Amino acid sequence: xxxxxxxxxxxxxxxxxxxxxxxxxxxxxxxxxxxxxxxxxxxxxxxxxxxxxxxxxxxxxxxxxxxxxxxxxxxxxxxxxxxxxxxxxxxxxxxxxxxxxxxxxxxxxxxxxxxxxxxxxxxxxxxxxxxxxxxxxxxxxxxxxxxxxxxxxxxxxxxxxxxxxxxxxxxxxxxxxxxxxxxxxxxxxxxxxxxxxxxxxxxxxxxxxxxxxxxxxxxxxxxxxxxxxxxxxxxxxxxxxxxxxxxxxxxxxxxxxxxxxxxxxxxxxxxxxxxxxxxxxxxxxxxxxxxxxxxxxxxxxxxxxxxxxxxxxxxxxxxxxxxxxxxxxxxxxxxxxxxxxxxxxxxxxxxxxxxxxxxxxxxxxxxxxxxxxxxxxxxxxxxxxxxxxxxxxxxxxxxxxxxxxxxxxxxxxxxxxxxxxxxxxxxxx
Amino acid sequence: xxxxxxxxxxxxxxxxxxxxxxxxxxxxxxxxxxxxxxxxxxxxxxxxxxxxxxxxxxxxxxxxxxxxxxxxxxxxxxxxxxxxxxxxxxxxxxxxxxxxxxxxxxxxxxxxxxxxxxxxxxxxxxxxxxxxxxxxxxxxxxxxxxxxxxxxxxxxxxxxxxxxxxxxxxxxxxxxxxxxxxxxxxxxxxxxxxxxxxxxxxxxxxxxxxxxxxxxxxxxxxxxxxxxxxxxxxxxxxxxxxxxxxxxxxxxxxxxxxxxxxxxxxxxxxxxxxxxxxxxxxxxxxxxxxxxxxxxxx
Numbered sequence: 001x002x003x004x005x006x007x008x009x010x011x012x013x014x015x016x017x018x019x020x021x022x023x024x025x026x027x028x029x030x031x032x033x034x035x036x037x038x039x040x041x042x043x044x045x046x047x048x049x050x051x052x053x054x055x056x057x058x059x060x061x062x063x064x065x066x067x068x069x070x071x072x073x074x075x076x077x078x079x080x081x082x083x084x085x086x087x088x089x090x091x092x093x094x095x096x097x098x099x100x101x102x103x104x105x106x107x108x109x110x111x112x113x114x115x116x117x118x119x120x121x122x123x124x125x126x127x128x129x130x131x132x133x134x135x136x137x138x139x140x141x142x143x144x145x146x147x148x149x150x151x152x153x154x155x156x157x158x159x160x161x162x163x164x165x166x167x168x169x170x171x172x173x174x175x176x177x178x179x180x181x182x183x184x185x186x187x188x189x190x191x192x193x194x195x196x197x198x199x200x201x202x203x204x205x206x207x208x209x210x211x212x213x214x215x216x217x218x219x220x221x222x223x224x225x226x227x228x229x230x231x232x233x234x235x236x237x238x239x240x241x242x243x244x245x246x247x248x249x250x251x252x253x254x255x256x257x258x259x260x261x262x263x264x265x266x267x268x269x270x271x272x273x274x275x276x277x278x279x280x281x282x283x284x285x286x287x288x289x290x291x292x293x294x295x296x297x298x299x300x301x302x303x304x305x306x307x308x309x310x311x312x313x314x315x316x317x318x319x320x321x322x323x324x325x326x327x328x329x330x331x332x333x334x335x336x337x338x339x340x341x342x343x344x345x346x347x348x349x350x351x352x353x354x355x356x357x358x359x360x361x362x363x364x365x366x367x368x369x370x371x372x373x374x375x376x377x378x379x380x381x382x383x384x385x386x387x388x389x390x391x392x393x394x395x396x397x398x399x400x401x402x403x404x405x406x407x408x409x410x411x412x413x414x415x416x417x418x419x420x421x422x423x424x425x426x427x428x429x
Numbered sequence: 430x431x432x433x434x435x436x437x438x439x440x441x442x443x444x445x446x447x448x449x450x451x452x453x454x455x456x457x458x459x460x461x462x463x464x465x466x467x468x469x470x471x472x473x474x475x476x477x478x479x480x481x482x483x484x485x486x487x488x489x490x491x492x493x494x495x496x497x498x499x500x501x502x503x504x505x506x507x508x509x510x511x512x513x514x515x516x517x518x519x520x521x522x523x524x525x526x527x528x529x530x531x532x533x534x535x536x537x538x539x540x541x542x543x544x545x546x547x548x549x550x551x552x553x554x555x556x557x558x559x560x561x562x563x564x565x566x567x568x569x570x571x572x573x574x575x576x577x578x579x580x581x582x583x584x585x586x587x588x589x590x591x592x593x594x595x596x597x598x599x600x601x602x603x604x605x606x607x608x609x610x611x612x613x614x615x616x617x618x619x620x621x622x623x624x625x626x627x628x629x630x631x632x633x634x635x636x637x638x639x640x641x642x643x644x645x646x647x648x649x650x651x652x653x654x655x656x657x658x659x660x661x662x663x664x665x666x667x668x669x670x671x672x673x674x675x676x677x678x679x680x681x682x683x684x685x686x687x688x689x690x691x692x693x694x695x696x697x698x699x700x701x702x703x704x705x706x707x708x709x710x711x712x713x714x715x716x717x718x719x720x721x722x723x724x725x726x727x
Binding site: 069072073076077079080097100101102194245377380381413417418420421 | 472673676677693
C-alpha cells in the first residue's frame with residue numbers, strides 16, 4: 001500500500017475517533033518533542049524530561065512509556081502508519097532493522113558538529129559499533145549491558161580454585177572441581193537453554209563472525225563457530241550444566257543460594273536481584289568476573305539501548321539537544337542509581353557509587369571487550385534459531401554437526417531475501 | 430427478443446437498502462481477505478515495508494515453508510488440544526449451567542444467570558491478569574486451596590504440562606456464560622407437553638433428559654459446538670497475555686504463531702499463509718461436525 005493510502009486510512013480513523021491523532025499541529029504553542037521509551041527506562045525518563053524542559057523553556061517533551069514486550073511491534077506499526085515519534089529508545093539489535101527501513105536519521109554530521117556534547121571516544125567501542133550500519137551512525141548509546149560470570153566465591157575456594165578462571169580450560173577445570181564438592185543432582189554451571197546469548201558468545205569468543213559474505217550466509221559450520229559451540233555443548237554433555245530452560249528452573253536465586261549452581265552467566269540486571277534476593281549470609285560469598293575465553297580473557301556481547309532520532313522528525317534541533325542532555329556523564333551516573341542501567345559513557349563510570357561498586361567492576365572490564373552482533377535486520381530471528389539449534393544439540397537430539405548444518409540451512413533460508421536484495425542493488429538496472 | 434431501448438435496467442430497490450451494509454462488508458471484510466490471500470503468495474516482509482518493490486511473488490513457497498516448520502506442527506497440536514479438550518468442556522459446562530438456571534426449583538434465577546454470564550462480558554485481558562494471580566505458584570489462591578487437600582504446589586503457567594490445562598480452565602470459565610444463554614433459549618423452546626407426556630409414560634428425569642431434552646436441543650447444540658470450536662481454534666489472547674506462548678512453546682497456538690511471524694518478525698507473507706491454513710482447518714472441522722451431527726440439526 002502506498003503512503004497516501006495509509007495516510008488516508010489514518011485520517012479516516014482519526015476522523016472516526018474524534019481527536020487524539022493530532023500529530024504535529026500541537027507545535028504551534030512551542031516545539032513539542034515526542035519521545036518513546038520502554039519499561040523501567042520509560043518510567044525513569046519522565047522526570048529527566050521535566051529537567052530538560054526547565055533548561056530549555058521553548059521545548060515541551062512528551063514521553064510515552066511503552067512496555068518492553070510491546071515495544072518492537074509498536075515501533076514497526078508506527079512506522080507503517082507514519083506515526084513514529086521524534087526520538088526513541090531502541091534496543092541496539094533493532095538498529096539495523098530500522099536503518100534498513102530508512103526510519104532513522106543519520107547522526108554523523110550532528111555528532112561531528114558538536115563533539116563536546118557527544119564525544120564518541122568516551123563510549124565503549126564495541127557498544128558504539130552496534131549503532132553503526134554500513135559505516136553510518138544511527139544512534140547514540142544510552143545505557144549498555146553485557147554478560148559476565150556470576151559465581152560463588154566460597155564454593156570455588158572450597159574446591160581449591162583461588163581466582164576466577166580466565167580461559168576455557170581453566171573454567172572447565174574449575175567446574176569439574178566444584179562438582180566434586182556438590183551434592184548429587186546439582187550442577188556447577190547454569191546456562192539456560194532458552195537464552196541465545198550464551199551459545200552466541202562462545203562462538204564470538206572463538207572468533208566467529210556468525211554470518212559470512214557480508215551477512216548473507218550463515219557461518220555456523222565455520223570452524224571458529226564450531227569450536228565455541230562444541231565447548232558450550234560439551235558442558236551439557238559432561239553434566240557440568242543442566243539441560244534446562246530458564247522457565248524450568250523455578251527460582252535461580254534459590255538454586256544459587258543452595259549451592260546447586262556455582263557459575264551463572266547473566267547480565268547487569270541480576271546484580272540488583274542478587275543483592276535483593278540472596279540471603280544476607282551469602283552476600284559476601286558471591287562475585288562477578290569477566291568471561292573466560294579460548295586462550296585468554298574472552299569477549300562478550302555488546303547489548304543495551306541507544307537513543308535515535310527518526311528521519312521524518314521535524315524537530316531535529318530539539319531532538320539533538322535532548323540526546324546531548326541524556327549523554328551528560330553526571331546525568332548518566334544518576335540514571336544508573338535510578339534504574340541500575342550501566343552508563344554508556346566511560347567517564348560516567350568514574351563517578352561514585354558506580355566507581356567503587358565491587359560487583360560492577362567486572363562489567364566495566366568486560367565492556368572493554370565486547371563485540372556487536374552482525375548488523376543485519378534479521379539478527380533477532382537468527383539468534384533465536386541459534387538457541388533452538390543449541391537446545392537440540394544440548395538435549396542430545398542432534399549431534400553438533402547435524403545441529404550446525406541444520407542451523408546454516410535455516411539461516412541461509414532466512415537470509416535469502418537479503419542476498420536477493422543485495423544482488424539487485426549490485427546489478428545495474 | 431430484445432427489450433425496448435428506452436428502458437434502463439432497473440435495480441431492485443432491495444439492493445439500495447442493503448447497499449450500505451454490503452459496501453462496508455466488501456471494503457472492510459471481503460477486500461482485506463482477498464488482499465491477504467494475495468499476500469500469502471508473496472514474500473512481503475520488512476524490506477517490502479520500506480520499498481514495495483522488494484516484495485516478490487513466490488507461489489506456494491510460504492505454505493511449503495510453514496509446513497516444514499516444526500513450530501507450526503507444535504502450534505497445531507496445541508491448538509487442537511485446546512479446542513478438543515476445552516471445547517467439549519465449555520459446552521458441557523454451559524449445558525449444565527443452563528439446566529441449573531432453567532430448573533424450576535432454583536430461586537434467584539436472574540441473579541444466577543447474571544453471575545454465570547458476568548465472566549463473558551468482562552475484558553479478557555483483565556480476566557487473564559487476575560487469573561495469572563490465581564495461578565501464581567507461591568501466592569496464588571488455587572495453590573493455596575489445593576494445599577489444604579494436600580496437593581503439592583503446581584507451577585500452573587510455568588510448567589509445560591500444566592500451562593495448557595490452566596489456560597483451558599480459564600477459557601472455559603470465561604466463555605460458558607454465552608453458550609449458557611443460547612442453551613436456555615433452546616430449553617425454553619422445548620414444548621412442556623413433551624416432558625409431561627414422557628413423565629406420564631413413566632420416564633425418569635434422566636430418561637426425559639436423554640430422550641426429550643437432548644434431541645430437541647440438537648439444533649442449538651450444533652450451533653453452540655460449531656461457534657465454540659471456531660472460536661477456540663482461534664485461541665490467542667489467553668496465551669498472549671498469560672504465557673507469551675511458553676513455557677517451552679507449550680501454549681503457542683496457531684494464531685499466536687501467526688502473530689509472531691507477522692508482527693514480531695514482520696514476515697507478513699508467511700503470516701498470511703498461516704491464516705489461510707487455519708481457515709482451511711476451521712472449514713474442515715465445520716464440515717466434519719455437519720457430517721457427524723444428527724440429521725436435520727443444521
